[in-house]
Amino acid sequence: MSGCDHPGLMPVEAALARLMLLAEATAIRETESVALAAANGRVLAEPLIAGLDLPPWANSAMDGYALRLADWTGQPLTVSQRIQAGSAPAPLQPGTCARIFTGAPLPAGADTVEMQENAVLTADERVTFTQPLRLSQNVRPQGQETRRGDNVLAAGTRLGPIELGLAASLGAAQLTVRRRPRVAVLSTGDELVEPGLPLGPGQIYNSNRRLLIAWLQRLGCEVVDGGILADDLELTRAALGALSAVDLILSTGGVSVGEADFLGVALRDEGELALWKLAIKPGKPLTCGQFRGVPVIGLPGNPASTLVTFGLLARPYLLRRLGVQRVEPLGFAMPAGFTWSKPGNRREYLRARLEHGRVVPYPNQSSGVLRSAAWAEGIAEVLEGTTLNEGDSLRFIPLSEILG
Amino acid sequence: MSGCDHPGLMPVEAALARLMLLAEATAIRETESVALAAANGRVLAEPLIAGLDLPPWANSAMDGYALRLADWTGQPLTVSQRIQAGSAPAPLQPGTCARIFTGAPLPAGADTVEMQENAVLTADERVTFTQPLRLSQNVRPQGQETRRGDNVLAAGTRLGPIELGLAASLGAAQLTVRRRPRVAVLSTGDELVEPGLPLGPGQIYNSNRRLLIAWLQRLGCEVVDGGILADDLELTRAALGALSAVDLILSTGGVSVGEADFLGVALRDEGELALWKLAIKPGKPLTCGQFRGVPVIGLPGNPASTLVTFGLLARPYLLRRLGVQRVEPLGFAMPAGFTWSKPGNRREYLRARLEHGRVVPYPNQSSGVLRSAAWAEGIAEVLEGTTLNEGDSLRFIPLSEILG
Numbered sequence: 087m088s089g090c091d092h093p094g095l096m097p098v099e100a101a102l103a104r105l106m107l108l109a110e111a112t113a114i115r116e117t118e119s120v121a122l123a124a125a126n127g128r129v130l131a132e133p134l135i136a137g138l139d140l141p142p143w144a145n146s147a148m149d150g151y152a153l154r155l156a157d158w159t160g161q162p163l164t165v166s167q168r169i170q171a172g173s174a175p176a177p178l179q180p181g182t183c184a185r186i187f188t189g190a191p192l193p194a195g196a197d198t199v200e201m202q203e204n205a206v207l208t209a210d211e212r213v214t215f216t217q218p219l220r221l222s223q224n225v226r227p228q229g230q231e232t233r234r235g236d237n238v239l240a241a242g243t244r245l246g247p248i249e250l251g252l253a254a255s256l257g258a259a260q261l262t263v264r265r266r267p268r269v270a271v272l273s274t275g276d277e278l279v280e281p282g283l284p285l286g287p288g289q290i291y292n293s294n295r296r297l298l299i300a301w302l303q304r305l306g307c308e309v310v311d312g313g314i315l316a317d318d319l320e321l322t323r324a325a326l327g328a329l330s331a332v333d334l335i336l337s338t339g340g341v342s343v344g345e346a347d348f349l350g351v352a353l354r355d356e357g358e359l360a361l362w363k364l365a366i367k368p369g370k371p372l373t374c375g376q377f378r379g380v381p382v383i384g385l386p387g388n389p390a391s392t393l394v395t396f397g398l399l400a401r402p403y404l405l406r407r408l409g410v411q412r413v414e415p416l417g418f419a420m421p422a423g424f425t426w427s428k429p430g431n432r433r434e435y436l437r438a439r440l441e442h443g444r445v446v447p448y449p450n451q452s453s454g455v456l457r458s459a460a461w462a463e464g465i466a467e468v469l470e471g472t473t474l475n476e477g478d479s480l481r482f483i484p485l486s487e488i489l490g
Numbered sequence: 491m492s493g494c495d496h497p498g499l500m501p502v503e504a505a506l507a508r509l510m511l512l513a514e515a516t517a518i519r520e521t522e523s524v525a526l527a528a529a530n531g532r533v534l535a536e537p538l539i540a541g542l543d544l545p546p547w548a549n550s551a552m553d554g555y556a557l558r559l560a561d562w563t564g565q566p567l568t569v570s571q572r573i574q575a576g577s578a579p580a581p582l583q584p585g586t587c588a589r590i591f592t593g594a595p596l597p598a599g600a601d602t603v604e605m606q607e608n609a610v611l612t613a614d615e616r617v618t619f620t621q622p623l624r625l626s627q628n629v630r631p632q633g634q635e636t637r638r639g640d641n642v643l644a645a646g647t648r649l650g651p652i653e654l655g656l657a658a659s660l661g662a663a664q665l666t667v668r669r670r671p672r673v674a675v676l677s678t679g680d681e682l683v684e685p686g687l688p689l690g691p692g693q694i695y696n697s698n699r700r701l702l703i704a705w706l707q708r709l710g711c712e713v714v715d716g717g718i719l720a721d722d723l724e725l726t727r728a729a730l731g732a733l734s735a736v737d738l739i740l741s742t743g744g745v746s747v748g749e750a751d752f753l754g755v756a757l758r759d760e761g762e763l764a765l766w767k768l769a770i771k772p773g774k775p776l777t778c779g780q781f782r783g784v785p786v787i788g789l790p791g792n793p794a795s796t797l798v799t800f801g802l803l804a805r806p807y808l809l810r811r812l813g814v815q816r817v818e819p820l821g822f823a824m825p826a827g828f829t830w831s832k833p834g835n836r837r838e839y840l841r842a843r844l845e846h847g848r849v850v851p852y853p854n855q856s857s858g859v860l861r862s863a864a865w866a867e868g869i870a871e872v873l874e875g876t877t878l879n880e881g882d883s884l885r886f887i888p889l890s891e892i893l894g
Binding site: 122123126138140141142143170171172173174175189190191226229230232239243246247248249250251252253254255256257258259260275276277278279280281282283286287288289290291292293294295296297298299300301304315317334336353362363387389393416418443444450452455456457459460463464482484485486487490 | 519526527528530542544545546547574575576577578593594595596630634635636642643647650651652654655656657658659660661662663664672679680681682683684685686687689690691692693694695696697698700701702703704705707708721782791793797818822823825844847854856859860861863864867868888889891893894
């Protein structure tokens, strides 16, 4: 890993670019075929090609009457058939019209539909139209939306409700998807205690584990709970060694310039270790390496740092390993509802809300807790070396764009 | 339901306000206690009150040395103890300092931390500092983030990775949540065929069912698959009657001014039926009623209409039934990358993307298919009675804001 040639801090774009290369080099290529009902959140392994036209046949966009426009001379037309959605109509008898309902197939010979609101039934149950007619009006031609053979969804598409509905509309009952990534979540630090247990002196509850496990599940990962790594080299080695079947070991905390860094030692001894100093705040230190060939990403242990580095770096990395191309969240240029007078040398990601269309940061941006993030609607990006006045534009990333 | 007194079309705000009232009148109040690991996507039934201070004790924000500032006279200090995260330090010996690591508790008697980068070890292993010191620097005081007794998450909060991490940081192992809503999904129409089966003449594949089931699952609902309702009154009655244990019957298609509306007949006979004509496009007709006391929402059958009406109306309705207060998606004022020359009498929701920071709609906005939505990154709102020039501002709702 050639992660350390940046003289000072590594810009987030550079870190992301390196992670994308690493992800592509370790792509998870195994596939499986799953029913639509089980495909929510999975990643398409092959393009979805339309096997039929949509709509499969010309149909009516309205409840009304279908006719051949040339038959309409202003004289009432006999209603020769009635076509419900789901029925197979007979060809239209020349010189007549057909009662037709929304979505029902146009009978052969018809080329125009008039909506019932502009039709009048005569005493002898024939139909006359009150408005001028245009050829093809209210007709949805066959294949208007999709042609057989169209590449409807690219390989690498993440499948959500819309994509599953679209696949269903094409009759696909099974889809070929990448297998789920297996991700082990490890926390490091003797100070960590699991929720529900009593807190001893000097201890704190482990919050990153729950944050990351829930998040990884939303990303379609199979999570291996690696628990809390003890501050002991042999135990660290043994715990890492037990994870040989995972695609990624994700750790939080414990890799820093501190002296008690057994994870770092284990990686140096039996793998690779790069310590990136990212030009972002929160979230400066990021570990990138491998242990006996299994990729390892070490996130900083402060919860807000974990949030930002997972959302901006580890999430895109994992998605790219599955072949997803669009891995970055949408961001929106929004006016600041605050001032920023001290330009920083790191890009700051503020937990923020929109109030009256302006970005308002949580008052306490300490990286120690998630309370700011639970309050926030998104993350606002203050570029390095800049100041902001109220109304100046900055990028706002909705949390919904990174949490799923 | 007093849904039909609007003279013309019902504005979306009015429809939403009515649905909120209906939701509050039929709130799902039963609760259950679930482990954090099972709480992803659930809705908190009671406020989460902090049972401890965060941080629970003053601690160091840096790797460095802890001291009492008054002891620093410029003369080197002896290092009297070493405090790792997770340990319980002895009180600081007067006139000495302590080696300390990030997150470790400050020893009693210390009030200041200097980072190791500004510390120099003397030959006799004492420590001297190269920079001026400030009282309390690099110290995170007890309770800085959260005080015991703080209302940390309100009842009605949707629990995602961040909220679960926050609850874990407070030691909560179980949370009290509303029970999952049970929602039956019904499609109406003889023309519908399930994916995987052959398509007969006049038939189309049922896409809304997959769209809605996957979506409801993301919203934490328990989904009852009601299948496809036949175009037959007695079968419709029987199918609805079998759903007496659900919280909502969600149907698509079939309730319109068309003649083959057996769902509408069944609701009129044994419940209530209001047909709302919404001032939105796609998605004009919406049914709101009940069958033998079970709430029924009928969405229009065109997939894009289903998408828009579920996302803008049924989703907030369901969340509000669980007590969620913030039920509307974030929207962003963004410049149009297109012109809109013909003002409409309905609010249009265009499936759109952002390109170079501008809103670009999918070329074919037909309500018949989901292809536009699969291409889109969001929904752009063109207000009724307005035209747009390129660069004019319109509201853009990221799909991620409504899909989960």
